[in-house]
Amino acid sequence: MFKMRQKINRVIFILTIIAAALAILNVSLILTKSPSLISLTGFATSTGTVNVSIEAVVSINFTTSHINWSYGQVTSGQTSATLMTDGPSVSNGNWSTTGVSGLVLENIGNVNVSLKVGAGKTALELLGGTDPIYQWNFTEVVGEEGGCTNHTDTNLSLTYYDANASIGVCEVFNYLNDKDSIRIDFKLVIPYNSLTGIREDTITATATAI
């Protein structure tokens, strides 16, 4: 009787081993064949079409949106101080250049645009005093050349021109990543007898889809 039970136990043990082995085989088959279960099971395939509509977007950004020289004054005995974003530099004054740089404008949409830039104030309105200067220039960003087809109003160059209410900068401003940026630098000459207090102006960039 005892021997009989021992035999049954052994058979059950062997069956258990076989069942476990089959289970492991089953799991491994599922894991290894799951991507192609359709071929394993004879699952029927069918094809479909995917329709995607991509909307055109006109979009621009200023990667630097403010220029702030903080507080300062013209050095005593000097007739004016000159502040420039290219550098940046301050001469004959004690304004800070920390964090100051030119504005970089980028076409981040997926269409070409025409680009106009305007200042809100003239040099006299912004700074006041005797012979103030409020000028800008437009240049290509290094490594992003060729993205701005010059407008007849201006040239992309290091030459500074008086900031004005509206100027056409790019007839075509490209959206392709390696040529979609231009830089705007400013030169300010603040006379010793300028207006005082917080002086502010807003540069408006207008991009029109073409």
Add this chain to the structure above:
Amino acid sequence: MKRELIVLSVFLFIIIYCANVFAALGLSPAIKNIDFSPNLKFEYTYTVEEDDSEKEIEIYAGGELAEYVSFDKTMLVGGGSFKVTVELPEEIKVPGKHRILIGVKEVPGDEESLIGTSLTVEAVIYVFVPYPGKYLEASISTSGDVNAGENVKFISNVNNLGKEDVVAGIGIDVYSASGEKIETLGLGDKDIKSQERKTYNTILKTEDYKPGPYRAELVVNYGEILRAETSFRIGGLFVNITNYTRELLSNKINKFSVGIESQWNSKLENIYAEVKVRDINLSFKTVSSELMPWERKSLEGYIDVGDFEGVYDAVISLNYAGIISEKEIEIKIVKETNLTLHVLLGVLVFAVVLVYFFLINRRKNDTKKK
């Protein structure tokens, strides 16, 4: 907890910093086209994307037809969407393309900075007003260059911008580079209704065409003849040797360049040139390179010609895709001129002449004094 607070603070700092530094404004859809019809009324919904969630944005219309535009709102804060309704008039007298600008403009904030910025973006709705009578516009393009034996696909667009429907006979003439007409692909007579835009795809089989540049002219006959053209190239498995170094210096390791140009519309790999200078039994190979379709580039290698001098016959063998193209050339080997020595000799001669004239002059003066 302390660590989480630090991470959160850094995260908040980055968000605040970015908010101060970046400013972006977007508007979609950027461009819409519409054909004019009397009293046509249509609506579009525009979406505005703005980085600053508190930024006020003005909505406005511009362009010559701005008076026919109305909005469901004229102000947004931090982006969103708005509806544009356009109610065109009974008649627009000037035919052609008219532009409506749909603009969104950031209202400048109270940032305390000497120079602040504001963005404005403008989407465009083009309204096409048909021309009186019959007026068609046409254009043609191809799917690109091909290799010999491959098909060229022509895409022809014919737009009826006139008020009258037309029946137009359309064909494409294919010309060789020398201007010889090779064949005409007839598309037959097509009905094109007023303000209808039609696109026709046509296949050109190039089995009988030789490699080279070609021109295709779309001809649309609707009582008047309208033409538009495009060009394409049929590539042959050939790489042209366009240039090479003609003069070498003796007793020096010389760089030798071979200019090449692919006439094939697929990429070629492992191209190299072998240059053999006959009589003096010298040869070298350039580095191997790959060549993109129709690309021009220069293969370069180095050769030491020893103390040989003179003009020698040579051959450039260009190896690519199991093919060898050969070009017979002449190479001139010259001695390097020592510029420093020439300058020194020149200075010496000049000094001798100067001393000679100085002495002559002095002798004359001495004679006069005596």
